[in-house]
Amino acid sequence: MRSSFSSYRRGLYRLLLTTTVLILVLSGCKAFSKTSPDDKSFETFTNRLFQQEVSSSTISLHYTLQNPSDYGLLDYPITYGSFSTDPAMSHAALENCSAALHEFKDSALSKENRLTYDVLDSYLETASSGARFLLYEEPLSPVTGLHAQLPVLLSEYQFHSAEDVDIYLQLLEKTGDYFGSLILFEQTKSDSGLFMPDYQVDSVTEQCRSFIDMGDNNYLYTTFQERLNTVDGITDKQKETFTSKNASCIQSVIFPAYENLIQELTKLKGTGKNEKGLCNLPDGKAYYEYVVKHSTGISESIPTLQKMTKKQMAEDLKAMQNILYTSGSTADSQAASILETTEPTSMLNDLKSKITEAFPSIPSVNVNVKYVPEAMQEYLSPAFYMIPAIDNSTDNVIYINEGQTVKGLNLYTTLAHEGYPGHLYQTVYFASKEADPVRNILDFGGYVEGWATYAEMMSYYMAPLSKNDATLLQKNSSVILGLYALADMGIHYDNWSVTDTIKFFKDYGITDINAIQRVYELIVGDPGNYLKYYLGYVKFFQLKKEIAAELGSDFKQKEFHKAVLDVGPAPFDVLENYVKEELLEKQ
Structure with missing residues (x-):
């Protein structure tokens, strides 16, 4: 993750x-x-x-x-x-x-x-x-x-x-x-x-x-x-x-x-x-419900979120099957080899140049790519973005963990998550709005990580891939995140054991028992963490589909993104109300 x-x-x-x-x-x-x-x-x-x-x-x-x-x-x-x-x-x-x-x-x-x-x-x-x-x-x-x-x-x-x-x-x-x-x-x-x-x-x-x-x-x-x-x-x-x-x-x-x-x-x-999920603690289910609401900014019940996840996964799997059935596409190996030789700064510049049509402009800023010290590579995330001071968003830092981040397309999508149009872009845009300072000290992980994951998913279509290849790879990435989200809710809400979790992943063709054991322990130690990424992304995606359906030919991605970014980090019920007020009630 x-x-x-x-x-x-x-x-x-x-x-x-x-x-x-x-x-x-x-x-x-x-x-x-x-x-x-x-x-x-x-x-x-x-x-x-x-x-x-x-x-x-x-x-x-x-x-x-x-x-x-x-x-x-x-x-x-x-x-x-x-x-x-x-x-x-x-x-x-x-x-x-x-x-x-x-x-x-x-x-x-x-x-x-x-x-x-x-x-x-x-x-x-x-x-x-x-x-x-x-x-x-x-x-x-x-x-x-x-x-x-x-x-x-x-x-x-x-x-x-x-x-x-x-x-x-x-x-x-x-x-x-x-x-x-x-x-x-x-x-x-x-x-x-x-x-x-x-x-x-x-x-x-x-x-x-x-x-x-x-x-x-x-x-x-x-x-x-x-x-x-x-x-x-x-x-x-x-x-x-x-x-x-x-x-x-x-x-x-x-x-x-x-x-x-x-x-x-x-x-x-x-x-x-x-040694298992939170539901085994006194009032553990109630605590997990709080963790999920706080972590994601989503107020729906856990069973509702499980249904939402399964529905999105089913749609993604169906889209993948259709592509495989009609075209036999797997992935564009030529694009992967081109990306593999691309430096992170070049990737960031490429992403920055490709988002101008679908995303509003932001002030020009500097980006410094750094690398995680070797001794800490095992314990830190594949990449992370350091938020700059709210009164100086000019200098930005992205860390890459070479011990965990593979090269090529994976690095490209990672930099989209951390850079353009992900964390860096969203942070600089919000800073340019000069919102009430108190907004900057409130934690809305579902918005922040959900937006970055949404940006990551869009980056597949910015890479030098055919539309079929981009769709296949993006949907596959979405499904994998959905599996982690279901495992999180299964372990902490439905009391899955390690054996239950192994069986769950095996049903989707993932059979590495040691890897699944590690995932189980990570989820036990950090409940709700995976949900910020996946459920936040799905919420943005669903909101876009809903507004696009309402506006029809009048829908413009750039206007949607601007409305979302203008609200800034917020719980999703508040976000949806303000975005709909901006885009639908003025029609």
Whole structure:
């Protein structure tokens, strides 16, 4: 499954939003509980909420804003945040914030503010419904876990001044305390019978050990020096001091924090009571329903989503069969060989040039392609996109994992997912809209990953393939994602065992038992992750078909894409209402 650091970074926000940060939000919301419901007071409310949230983690703040002072943030703590173990406190904070929001009448707001209101209202409602499941959350999931994402976030922490370097080094010094908070969270999960299975402990500790074993070759050394060299006005003496302090922090703080995490997780090994899906936990089905709604932004029931998945898969398989029956097409090997020799930057430029007719234009930006360090290739996604600051979307970074991403057409579609017209394109477009800043700290994985997957599917028709070959390969990719989605729901909602999962994949011709075992463990460790990609994509595809059927010959893809992108990340019921209002009600 290809992913992106848009999901990683928003995942970090999700962890913070469900823990101590919301205690700060409570005080921010109370201050505006009796204001009049006009646009000015509403924007004051959302700006205060944004300030409280984003300043509660230095990493979140730095990645979100290049110039915090422009957003009224002049003094803020240097902190990672911490993990709360009190569901009642989180629920109370969310409820109070929601009550403060409801003091405003959405009908009295401008269309833009009404959209912000609807998105925030839906987000708070969903988060509040899941607050009681705080200890069910797993910050150490196999692929998107904090232990794997934090080093990458630190290595991409950009320096714009000597002050940035100093703040970064102060943050590194706090890593041990942050991991201590994480360990306490895991210990509380263990005491509550909610700790991870042993095989997940093994996976997490192996990843931590690989990170430590990089030693002097660890990329936190090399990237620090590279970033430091980009800062103007720093003397050689300062560089020497900064470099020495960074090395000291890595040796005396970062590595020991990871060592301590390994030791404490190993002590907890054997306390996990469930090695299968979430439905085996107390209220596990209810928790999974929350996970899916939160993860995808889709409100339909799990059985309905299972039916939707099977219906789409049946349509895709039928389309494949028709092509194979009528033309005998398999794949264009000549195109594959051409793509295999193409560099990532050339692929991105090719994609960028081919989307102009079907997608609205975006501001010109820079793209830097980087590669995942070899020692981490086994544990990170095939590719991911780093979201730039909302006040500077000019410089963008896409990471490619050479250990997991094959070349040729697969790389081409991966870059469509991460670049054009996927994550990079959607992020830059939304930044150009200058939407309410609070919109940027809300997690709507179904929209973000669904759009990128939708873009990936469209890229097959941009590659040098015949229409039949493109359709065959695109439908095949869609079916595979559908299988993962059904397995996710089967394991966590219908209590599939490993044997059940093997049988399910075998029915579709997939017989590698070791690979299926690995998929099973990944799904157990990261529930709902596959659904963001597939169900989000299907929702976009269905919405396009519905509007195309309504408009007939008046339907234009470019107008549809613009309407979707203008709304931005949102739950699908909100998205559909605004897109239909824009495209159908004006007819």
